[in-house]
Amino acid sequence: MAALEALFGVCAEKLAALFQDEVAMILGVKEELGKLQRRMDRIDCALKDAGWRRTDKDAAATTNCWLSELQSILHEASDVFDDCRSEGGKLLDNELPFASSGLSILRRIRFISNFTSVLVRHKLANRIRALNNRIDEVGKDGSILNLEPVKPEGRAAPDTSSTHETCEIMEADVVGREIEDATDELVEMIVTNDRRNFHVTAVTGMGGIGKTTLGQKVYNNPRIGDHFQVKIWICVTQKYSDVRLLQEITRKAGGSHGSAERVSELLPILSQTLGGRSIFLVLDDVWRSNVWTDLLRNPLQNGAASGCVLVTTRDQNVAMRMGAKHIHQVEKMSxxxxxxxxxxxxxxxxxxxxxxxxxxxxxxxxxxxxxxxxxxxxxxxxxxxxxxxxxxxxxxxxxxxxxxxxxxxxxxALYLSYDDLSPHLKQCFLSFCLYPEDYELDRWELRRMWVAEGFVNQEEGSIMEELAEQYFS
Structure with a gap:
């Protein structure tokens, strides 16, 4: 599934670049490419839902058949896009200037060239049209399978929230001097912060490294309980509902949301519930910054006299976008x-x-x-x-x-870490499967392969090999 998503990402990037290129215009296939782009946008949404459907054993078999057909289409699409760029480039290069001498010969050559270009254009247009028809069929099959469109950056509906949640109760078998020192450092920084301000502190690190455990240690530290009037632990996860999140925070803050089922109704209720008290809020397992920037920041800052939000996330960029004043990177266990x-x-x-x-x-x-x-x-x-x-x-x-x-x-845990990679990084990661276990890889050769295979996203003013080198970090 992850490889298919990576392939889809590569095809989408090729299509977007081709659609904007002069090649699409000279081939006369821009309209068909536009239709293909719109269809692929819809398939992208259904593809994300299919990934979750595969965890349901009853739906897995039929969903896998749908995904197999889609994979075949994407391989064909990738070939078509490459051929479009290649043939279009040849047509651009073969444009012949008019000259006063040898005009009859040039006209013959131009006639033959134009005849050939018409055949090329017709063939490519038919291939793109066939792709559109195949995608239409796949789309109908997706509807039969009840695959729902999932917005890439949207928030999930309430009935699809994650079943794997954390809580504030600490595990009994926490070990290591490292976590004790990190807890003391974070608690000291939180309680000595200016109480008039509302600040964000983040704990980051790869999956399974102990971010949640450190958060639990901080949350249950007696100094935190003495310093803040309200303590709340919320597990956000990848799939969350705005409404349920606001309702849960309101309940844990000692309030009641009554029959309110809309975000616009719940936001003022939450602010009123806090009633000017100081609050310590843990947002565990955050994958997107908008849970804070677009949803929780305003009601908390308006309703609480002061407070601290402790965020745990795998992505340091998420912490930075949330405005974290301090980011603690969890190190691996000794x-x-x-x-x-x-x-x-x-x-x-x-x-x-x-x-x-x-x-x-x-x-x-x-x-x-x-x-x-x-x-x-x-x-x-x-x-x-x-x-x-x-x-x-x-x-x-x-x-x-x-x-x-x-x-x-x-x-x-492994899959979520992998699934969070961008499509081109997934392709790079999967390329390691080509080598036997314990094989010593040469970074330079890997970089060249990634560039040659089109796994590296080109950026203006940057050398492709240098961009590939950044993928190691």
Whole structure:
């Protein structure tokens, strides 16, 4: 599914560039390309809904057939766009100037050239028209499957809100000096801030690194409770409803939204509920900045005397767009802390068992890359095994490290991180599948391949290879 979305993104970019190019005009296919562009916009919305439908086992089979047909169309579309650019470029290059000498020969050449160009134009126009017809059929199939249009930057309807939510209750097995130091630093900064101002603080880092856990530690710190009159924890997630979000904050602030079901009704209710009190609000798992800038900022600033919003997000740009005054980047867990967490999650007490398993256990921790979520998931696997070196080494060497073999909750965390990439970065990421495991890659060769395959978005005044280099960071 992710590869299909990446392919769709590449095709959309090719089509947009071709539509604006002189090539489309000289080929006489601009009208057909315009129709194709409008159809692809509608398919894009249905494609996003199809991604969520695939998580429903009952709808997965029929949805996969629809996606397979769409993939075939996109491959054909990519070829057509490339041919349009190639043939159109030839026609532009073959424009012959009139000259006083040899006029009859030039006229013959021009006649042959014009005849050839008509055939080329006719053939390309027919291919584009065929694409439009195929997309119409796919669109009808999408309607049969009840695929709903999903706005790229919009907010989801109330009945599609995420079922996986976090809460303010801390986990029992929080380990490591790093998280304690980070908690103390953030709490000190929050409580010593000018209380007359409403400020935003952010916690950022990759999925599974412990942002939510750090947020919970800060939220439950006694100094926060003493400093603020109202404390509220909200899990936002990718798919959220404006109405439900406002209703939940109002309830947790001690108010009642009554029968209000509209944003315009709920905003003043929330402001009145806060009643000039100081508030500490945690917005966990934020994917878009507009949940704050367009929805919550005005009612909170108008209703509260002062306050702090603590945001957790994977994307530092989201935090910056929300106006965060301080951004704390969560670092990966140290080996010692990772081993401590693994021991707690596998119920391994200090003693002979822990000592005999430490070396292989540390290898497992290293393979988890310092991610607490990965360690917890692998610990779940280990708890079903005998606490012996032989069994733990089997886990270390097994295929359980591939995404398809991991438990569902970890696959979800990996997929969301990947799904958040832009289409061209997805294509770059998928290119690593071409190489065998542990193969040493040359960055320069990768950059050249990405450029050659069209995975790098061209920017005016920039060298393509330099742009490709930025994709590594």
């Amino acid at each position: 080996v010692d802390s990772g081993w401590e967490l693994l021991c707690k999650k596998t119920y391994l007490e200090e003693g002979e068992d822990a000592q005999s398993l430490r070396s292989v256990g540390v290898q497992i921790v290293n393979k988890c890359g310092g991610l607490p979520l990965a360690i917890k998931v692998i610990a779940g696997v280990l708890t079903t095994k005998e606490k012996s070196r032989k069994e733990w080494e089997k886990v270390l060497r097994s295929n359980a490290w591939s995404m398809s073999e991991l438990p569902e909750e970890f696959r979800g």
